[in-house]
Amino acid sequence: MGKLRPGTIILVVCLLALAVLPWFAEKYYVQLFTKMMIMAIFAMSLDLLVGFTGLVSLGHAAFFGVAGYVLAFAAPEYEAANLWVSLPLAMACSGLLALVIGVLVLRTSGIYFIMVTLAFAQMVFFLFHDTEFGGGADGIYVYAKPVAAIAGWEPFTLENHTHFYFVVLALLVLVYTGLRILLDSLFGRVIVGIRVNEHRMRSLGYRTFRYKLACFVLAGVLAGMAGYFAAAQFGFVNPETLGWHQSGSVLMMVILGGMGTLTGAVVGAFSMILLELGLQGLPAIGGMDLSKHWQLLMGGFIVCAVLLLPHGLLGLGRTASRLRRKPAEARDG
Amino acid sequence: MDANTFLIQVLNGIQYGLLLFLVASGLTLILGIMGIINLAHGTFYMVGAYLAFSLSQHFGNLWLAMAGGVVIAVVIGLVLEWLLISRLYHRDHLYQVLLTYGLILIFEELRSVVFGDDVHGVAVPEILRVSIPLTETLSYPVYRLWMSAVCLVLAVGMYFLIQKTRLGMIIRAGAANREMVQSLGININLLYRLVFALGVALAAFAGMIAAPVASVFPGMGNQVLIVCFVVVVIGGIGSVKGAMLAAILIGLVDTFGKVISLEIGGVQLLPQLSGMMIYVLMAGVLLARPEGLFGKRA
């Protein structure tokens, strides 16, 4: 307490860098970082489930995508939605969906939980994919960004990419701080206890289902927040937004950075998007256009990451020290 | 719906269900015996379909293509287990999910590199290119009946494998427990490798026989995978009997969901929402029996 740890210093430096970025970067990069921060919020919401509560959800994109659709529905055609109405509405819808799905999926655990979350997310996918009201497979456009007007006064305008950037940065900080506080609260202690030893939590008198459900809903609401801004930034939503590739890739972000740390989720989100961009910018080698088939390398990267980085990027130090210790252990054993 | 259409839909539903069973049984065995959740399982179905497509062009004969395809699938299964899956037995399910997710990306992209992103067709073998007339306008293709028959034969084969062999004894004991299996004097590494290869071969074979009726297209594996998850969840992990029942149930529900028209309060629910039907079914099973119809109570 009171002493500045190296981690805190790095965190503050990164935050300052993010805060001054728009004065130095071109529009493209400001928008890129906006996207990365949105995905970081999304990844943190999943980290709450996977890293802290021990619930491996493979359907988290459903809550992300649904909020985007709510924004699209809330905006009358060619007109902008009001941010103060549509954002809470979108988050509430994601939360409601998480409540309904949560009640069902939390009856299972382990491998079942993974499969069932994936399956229900797919159900939501089909709901939008097979019906007319969500524009079917093509999705719908969000023609205008939401307006932040309160009785005629507009504190900021999302049409301005710098304003958009700062709104998302503020939310990133808010969500991060909020989750830190949450994790140190009574509720936070309970969910971590559930991850470590759910059986013992029950025998101590905790009705673990309630806490897991509350956590699932909260994670859904936060994913909804991220999904809302993603839809506003990209200007459209389609079923892929809530598809299972989205769920898989956000899970990869959480693991890549190191789960159960929040910061790891942010680092993971930033690195995954940069990696994606890097791979998409690769030149053609021989007859093969690598940039077109970047997913091949991404797949290879994921496989290698799982085999070589058991603790994620933030845990690199731990992985390295374990590797160094291994020969000695082998001799002892 | 008259009696003939009904009959055709029942046959279609059962045929689809049996096909799902081939894929899902491998998935449930790998889960139940090895404790591995394999997202890439649907990908092997796709690999099978593309193998049928390319090999049948090469040989000019689907039968040879199937024979060759099964051999290739077994080899793929053995190599993958040896190279990657065997490193996951002691890891959390989370990492199994991620690694096999990575495999999906790799296989999908390889498919795109080799075959492109177009939809392909595979010809039905000449000898089965006939239909049984039911009425003047309706008839039923023999190839679909043949598919069902083959799936049934394989299902019976698996029944014997599980009921009458040593391997089956271990499967029935529900052995995710390495020590127990080893105490029976069985080489566990070999057992796991064979089970995995068997699963891959079943999924790929399902893809091969489905190719002539379902065509061959990108993403076909993932579609099947998720339906198979539903099958496993409904049937219960590790239960081949459960997978059979659940697969037929889902085959029928899905088929009839697409042809029945249902309207409640002026809102057209079916067939528009037929894609969601099986998930509603799964939700129902989860409410009543979270461990699946034939699953062991935790």
Added chain:
Amino acid sequence: MAEAVLRTEHLSKHFGGLAAVDNVSLEFFTDQIHAVIGPNGAGKTTLTNLLSGELICTSGSIYLDGADIAGLSADRISQRGVGRSYQKTNIFLPFSVFENCRIAAQSRLNSSMRFIRRALAYREVVREAERALEEVGLEDRAQVPAASLSHGEQRQLEIAMTLATRPRILLLDEPLAGMGGEESAHMVELLQKLKPAHAMLLVEHDMDAVFALADRLTVMVDGRVLESGPPEAIRASAAVQEAYLGADEESHQ
């Protein structure tokens, strides 16, 4: 005599065809240690699991303060004042010793759906955790990760966590398992200290400890109660000698 705090009537649990617990009727009183002994597989742990709600009985009833609690979930039974410890140490290994007890004490708050205030700011929970640690003598080890405690200390922590939930009934499943002589003596002393305020079920293989502690002794064999009574009577019983105590040396290690 006062009414039993916890009482079972014709309690049975079947696993398939096997009756792990068969028609067991027992009573537990405050200020009394009721020890249950028997060979491995006699159904002692199953009995404990039935009482704590981790297993649901096939037939029979369990009365807590006169109310039937058979069929209630483990968390509800815990909230009604039944605390248990486990045969296999069942603690939160990555947490500090203190946090293990704090999370146990926190369970007695009306609700843990509190999202903002720091957990450590709940003074009464912190005090309760400290009290439990002092009671078992682990207060010096409070800030150490539970994983780095010795086996005996982990067993003590297990008891401290149970105490932090302020139970009236303690279900102790082999609290002395794997402990050395000094640690065992310490634990026996602790249980004696706890006796006046608690009703206790003690499942234990260490016969010296059992005869030192028990006010009442029940011998279980194959899920059934073979004999139940004061320790001296049990020691003298020919049936028990034959079925269990005589075979003592072989059956335990």
